[in-house]
Amino acid sequence: MSATMALQRPTRVAFFGQAGTFTHFAARTKFGSSIEYLPHRDIRDVFLAVSRGRADFGVVPIENSTEGGVNQTLDMFAESRLKIASEIYAPIHHHLLSKSPLDKVRVIYSHPQPFAQCRNWLMGNLGHLDQREVGSTAAAAEMAAKDPHAAAIAGRLAAEIYKVPIIAEHIEDSPDNTTRFFVVAERMSDRTGKDKTSVLISVKDEPGALLRILMPFQSHRINLTRIESRPSRRRAWEYHFFVDFEGHATDEHIRVALHELDTHAKHVEVLGSYPAAEKLPTRK
């Protein structure tokens, strides 16, 4: 579609989960409240919505400061041709929502990641209760809205939207619990001078392969900010590495390093360059 047509309708942002999830919250901090938000049940569907033109941007979680990488998002980048256009850091505070007091709760609903992020609190307080995993914190809040003996681990936005009281606040094990989200789009962002780049590197299962792919970053003094490995899903024990570093893919020293990397790795793909966002919150 033409740029003129694009101006005639509001920006459409696809996000993972239903209204009230942390991804919805993160998307609103980036794009504000006056645009069209499209909830999607699956991370894969967010990518599809953008690549098929049904949305201009997609917002997906990529890693949590306590629980680590979101595997389904990492795996989608190995399949999709979409680029990373922005990163968003959003603080994650979990609360226990229920229409009953704590001692009347019989079952707890949440997504696997919040269960993991509140593991210590749950063991100390509600370790005997049945934990049921559902697709999102918002879906958990919906269950707690329907069943007075159920509780949900969810955020404040979900408590408001589904009208379930908060009976225990801030139950996350790490008080500075933060999730990083990526905004995916047809194209990456332009250089700002304070950028980060994410690449996917395929490595063969052979001696020395891992160190060889890291050498170009060292020789060009590129600061790696993150490395995450995932199985390639094509062959057993063959890995993809997701590497984030400081700089933009159009910077001269980055271009040279990526070219060298290409000769050592099986495959290298730039997933995107985007302005470096502040890691929130700071607790120093």
Add this chain to the structure above:
Amino acid sequence: MSATMALQRPTRVAFFGQAGTFTHFAARTKFGSSIEYLPHRDIRDVFLAVSRGRADFGVVPIENSTEGGVNQTLDMFAESRLKIASEIYAPIHHHLLSKSPLDKVRVIYSHPQPFAQCRNWLMGNLGHLDQREVGSTAAAAEMAAKDPHAAAIAGRLAAEIYKVPIIAEHIEDSPDNTTRFFVVAERMSDRTGKDKTSVLISVKDEPGALLRILMPFQSHRINLTRIESRPSRRRAWEYHFFVDFEGHATDEHIRVALHELDTHAKHVEVLGSYPAAEKLPTRK
């Protein structure tokens, strides 16, 4: 207890999950059928059983060739003082178990990892059905034994133990799907000459930290076989790295490298040295 007392009773092996899980299957390939097996509901409980002397060994999954690392096991190594005594590779074949034919199935039970490992098959065949996550493949098989409209994704051992027919075989996305397990014990294994070692390295969130910890491995020509990062769970964006490499912690060049590493990293801990096992299956 004394070695004499230990000889007077059979070896006790704690494993994650209930009878019929893949971990039970892996434990049996290692320890045979004439010892005492102790099922444990939680990966944490397996570590506790061994550290409190209620079991001689513990068997836990550490990574799957399709789905990647098992976060709860990785995180337990950051807490526990137990050592890795062996590694086990076991092929994972998933089947759909139900007392109903495929078109009468209304709900599917399994553990999150099998759901992820059969993602493509499920989307193509049963994408419309409700997926309910339970604690293990064996628990899923038990549900399918009780409810004729339920199906379970589980292994052959679970189908046998819980007496539920297999209605679709080999539904895993990767036919060479394999899981690696660790045997944990009070002490690591002695040197055999063909060993692997696992270390946990804590790294500060600062420029260049990641490359600095990898340098000693390169300068001593130590072959890294795996690197996996996990949040430290102590401070946001601070990571532990789990690094596996060839050699035994008592080998001279490994000792020197670990000493150098210690000066660059925040903290280094040898999780164990153990005989290198064959990666199964081979599909070349």
